[in-house]
Amino acid sequence: MVLKEIRLHGRGGQGAVTSTQVLAIAAFYDGMYSQAFPNFGVERTGAPVESYVRIDKKPINLRQHVYDPDYVIVLDSSLLDTVDVTSGMQKDGIIIVNTDKTEAELKKKLPGFNVHAIDITKIALEVIGKPFVNVAALGAFCALSKDVSLKALDKAIDELFTARGKAAIAQLNKKAAKAVADKCK
Amino acid sequence: MTKRVIEASHAIAIGAKLTRPDVIPMYPITPQTHVVEDLAQFINNGEMKCAMIDVESEHSAASAFLGSIAAGSRTFTATSSQGLLLMYEVLPIVSGMRLPGVMAVANRAVSAPISIWNDHSDAVSARDQGWIQLWVESSQEALDTVIQGVKISEDKGVMLPLMVCFDGFTLSHVFEQVDVPDQKTVDKFLPKFSLKHKLDIKNPKTFGPIGFPNSYMYFKKQQQDAMITSLDVIKKVNKDFKKSFGRSYGSGLLDLYKMGDADYAVLGMGTLCGTARVTIDKLRKQGKKVGMIKVRSLRPFPEKELQVAVKNLKALAVIDRHISLGQEGPLVTDVRSAIYCNDLTVNGYIAGLGGMDITVKLFEKVFSDLEKGKQNGSWLFD
Amino acid sequence: MKKKKQNFEQGAVVTKPGSSKNYHTGDWRVFRPIIDQSKCIKCYQCWQVCPDAAIRIDKKTERVEIDYDYCKGCLICVKQCPVKCIAKEVEKK
Numbered sequence: 001m002v003l004k005e006i007r008l009h010g011r012g013g014q015g016a017v018t019s020t021q022v023l024a025i026a027a028f029y030d031g032m033y034s035q036a037f038p039n040f041g042v043e044r045t046g047a048p049v050e051s052y053v054r055i056d057k058k059p060i061n062l063r064q065h066v067y068d069p070d071y072v073i074v075l076d077s078s079l080l081d082t083v084d085v086t087s088g089m090q091k092d093g094i095i096i097v098n099t100d101k102t103e104a105e106l107k108k109k110l111p112g113f114n115v116h117a118i119d120i121t122k123i124a125l126e127v128i129g130k131p132f133v134n135v136a137a138l139g140a141f142c143a144l145s146k147d148v149s150l151k152a153l154d155k156a157i158d159e160l161f162t163a164r165g166k167a168a169i170a171q172l173n174k175k176a177a178k179a180v181a182d183k184c185k
Numbered sequence: 186m187t188k189r190v191i192e193a194s195h196a197i198a199i200g201a202k203l204t205r206p207d208v209i210p211m212y213p214i215t216p217q218t219h220v221v222e223d224l225a226q227f228i229n230n231g232e233m234k235c236a237m238i239d240v241e242s243e244h245s246a247a248s249a250f251l252g253s254i255a256a257g258s259r260t261f262t263a264t265s266s267q268g269l270l271l272m273y274e275v276l277p278i279v280s281g282m283r284l285p286g287v288m289a290v291a292n293r294a295v296s297a298p299i300s301i302w303n304d305h306s307d308a309v310s311a312r313d314q315g316w317i318q319l320w321v322e323s324s325q326e327a328l329d330t331v332i333q334g335v336k337i338s339e340d341k342g343v344m345l346p347l348m349v350c351f352d353g354f355t356l357s358h359v360f361e362q363v364d365v366p367d368q369k370t371v372d373k374f375l376p377k378f379s380l381k382h383k384l385d386i387k388n389p390k391t392f393g394p395i396g397f398p399n400s401y402m403y404f405k406k407q408q409q410d411a412m413i414t415s416l417d418v419i420k421k422v423n424k425d426f427k428k429s430f431g432r433s434y435g436s437g438l439l440d441l442y443k444m445g446d447a448d449y450a451v452l453g454m455g456t457l458c459g460t461a462r463v464t465i466d467k468l469r470k471q472g473k474k475v476g477m478i479k480v481r482s483l484r485p486f487p488e489k490e491l492q493v494a495v496k497n498l499k500a501l502a503v504i505d506r507h508i509s510l511g512q513e514g515p516l517v518t519d520v521r522s523a524i525y526c527n528d529l530t531v532n533g534y535i536a537g538l539g540g541m542d543i544t545v546k547l548f549e550k551v552f553s554d555l556e557k558g559k560q561n562g563s564w565l566f567d
Numbered sequence: 568m569k570k571k572k573q574n575f576e577q578g579a580v581v582t583k584p585g586s587s588k589n590y591h592t593g594d595w596r597v598f599r600p601i602i603d604q605s606k607c608i609k610c611y612q613c614w615q616v617c618p619d620a621a622i623r624i625d626k627k628t629e630r631v632e633i634d635y636d637y638c639k640g641c642l643i644c645v646k647q648c649p650v651k652c653i654a655k656e657v658e659k660k
Contacts, residue, residue: 021360024360024361025190028362034190034360034362035359035360035361036359036360037354037358037359037360038354038358040302061460061462061463062460063355063457063459063460063543064460065542067544281578282579283577283578284578344577344578381577382576382577389584390580390581390582390583391584391586392578392581393579394579396579400573400579403573404579407575407577
């Protein structure tokens with residue numbers, strides 16, 4: 001595997017930063033080197049935020065922002081109108097969007113890209129009972145990219161949320177991620 | 186040792202915990218906050234026994250740092266940007282009183298305009314205050330340097346305070362793999378904290394007295410001698426660290442990358458060196474003989490080692506993440522003064538101020554400037 | 568001026584405390600305050616205002632005494648005394 005770069009778009013308070021941290025830990029449990037870091041702007045609820053992950057089988061020295069992502073995850077589809085989520089993306093790159101629209105509708109908006117539309121909010125509301133989509137979205141990433149296993153993801157969710165004293169949420173997040181992954185098969 | 190993916194700030198906090206400090210005065214400031222939060226958590230969980238002093242400003246944090254060391258306690262603290270500037274008055278007092286202790290500085294730009302993002306303006310502008318300054322590139326190096334720092338600072342020939350400088354956000358908020366050392370190995374590696382003179386009501390002494398014109402300069406000479414001694418101590422501690430932990434960072438003073446046959450090289454400090462490595466790997470594949478010099482120790486500045494490192498170069502570019510307004514980047518001034526006998530083209534570049542990204546593209550431009558024989562650096566906007 | 572040999576202790580620590588005691592600041596006094604104990608009412612105001620802490624209270628007699636080793640002869644005590652029982656004399660050297 002060569003260096004893979006992931007860019008996550010979310011809104012302040014949605015947990016985009018936490019999500020990339022979970023993914024970095026998960027990649028580590030699959031025996032890879034990883035790096036997760038936020039691009040903080042205004043630290044304000046609702047403001048568009050970006051957070052990044054790098055995964056490689058070699059140690060990662062690169063410290064610049066992610067400009068040419070292999071994967072993009074969009075946690076809130078309203079961002080498609082305000083942010084160019086495809087910026088720097090390869091044509092065969094995968095874009096995962098949390099939306100209640102159909103894939104066909106989304107492809108019209110993002111022509112030429114490998115777009116996956118999943119209603120993660122709906123699944124999160126069913127499983128968790130709250131619209132926590134950040135970790136659930138990683139289920140889609142695992143299923144579609146195959147770069148990180150669901151097993152490693154579960155371990156990472158346990159580690160991060162237990163460390164923060166939120167073991168109950170960890171269980172629900174794991175269930176939601178699995179449900180999202182199943183939907184992508 | 187345990188490998189984990191953690192935040193660099195957490196790595197610094199773990200590093201501090203492993204050195205078993207007695208006292209930690211703390212005052213939070215972005216982007217250093219996670220360091221002191223994590224330490225407070227450790228103390229709260231009972232993972233470390235340590236007196237935490239919740240102070241009301243960075244000036245007080247530095248003052249408490251000074252006082253607790255003088256009272257004979259190993260002390261750690263951390264700050265950033267305007268916080269370091271508020272500490273400024275106390276910085277030369279700690280070093281002048283020859284009090285050893287480690288402070289982590291999450292490097293951040295200084296106002297105005299307000300910026301919470303990374304550059305080196307805070308710590309670089311404090312380089313003349315008698316503190317040893319070690320600059321780190323990765324989370325692993327950050328953790329390891331806190332441990333090394335305690336040993337260097339408390340060396341009997343040194344006895345100077347030390348800053349571990351790590352890039353705010355660009356490193357402080359990065360999650361990556363870190364090999365966390367065992368407490369046992371660290372305990373073996375570090376000496377017990379001891380001072381020749383400490384504050385003691387049973388055995389009173391005067392600390393911080395007046396230095397009359399006939400003595401002040403002698404004390405400054407002693408500090409300078411200690412700084413020069415620390416050059417060897419930093420190297421030795423880095424070597425000993427390798428024996429105990431299996432890792433080291435260049436010579437301890439400089440870290441050279443692919444410099445063996447290099448014609449052109451860049452020189453810098455902190456995380457930008459990682460991106461420079463990636464650029465060099467890329468250009469080497471195109472057959473270009475390029476390399477990098479990472480300055481790990483800004484104070485003391487390793488003049489002699491640098492003279493040897495640049496010997497076979499055709500040109501060198503120095504990347505400053507700070508500008509001495511009205512002059513140039515302070516790093517390029519230091520480099521020019523150190524190697525002026527080498528008769529080498531040295532171009533000074535200003536980059537990455539206030540969090541502007543330093544990218545592979547920028548390094549490619551710098552190397553192409555050098556190849557073309559350009560005699561001047563420039564400001565690099567991404 | 569001849570240079571005195573100095574000891575430059577690391578960090579400028581003065582290892583023996585109380586070095587200011589060696590300076591007998593009373594040496595350069597011009598006026599000497601003298602207490603008339605028969606008029607003194609033991610109000611201790613002189614003791615309170617002395618800027619050099621050169622006036623002490625004898626615990627047994629409860630009387631004030633002037634330590635002439637350190638009294639600089641500023642005469643604040645003379646001015647302060649409500650019963651005017653402290654006189655001043657020119658110091659003979």
